[in-house]
Amino acid sequence: MKKIISFLVLLFSSFNLFAQEVAMADKMREDGKIWVVIGVITIVFVGIITYLVLLDRKISKIEKGR
Structure with a gap:
């Protein structure tokens, strides 16, 4: 349950980031x-x-050598 709540909080907080304008x-x-x-x-x-x-x-060549 804790993972689901954390996921939802991160999901909804990311929507706010899309609304911001980036002047740089x-x-x-x-x-x-x-x-x-x-x-x-x-x-x-x-x-x-x-x-x-x-x-x-290189790794494949070394593995074939063994």
Whole structure:
């Protein structure tokens, strides 16, 4: 019961967050800097995915060796 109440409280408190305006994001969209942020985030995620794929290949190679 405690988990259900906690879930409902978090669910209803998150609705309030959607109603707020984010002035910083609006300003970045106006200046065109939002694309720089999106680019950096994309580069970071591509780097993480590449690292994980290479790591998986190395681990698979080590497992086959045994």
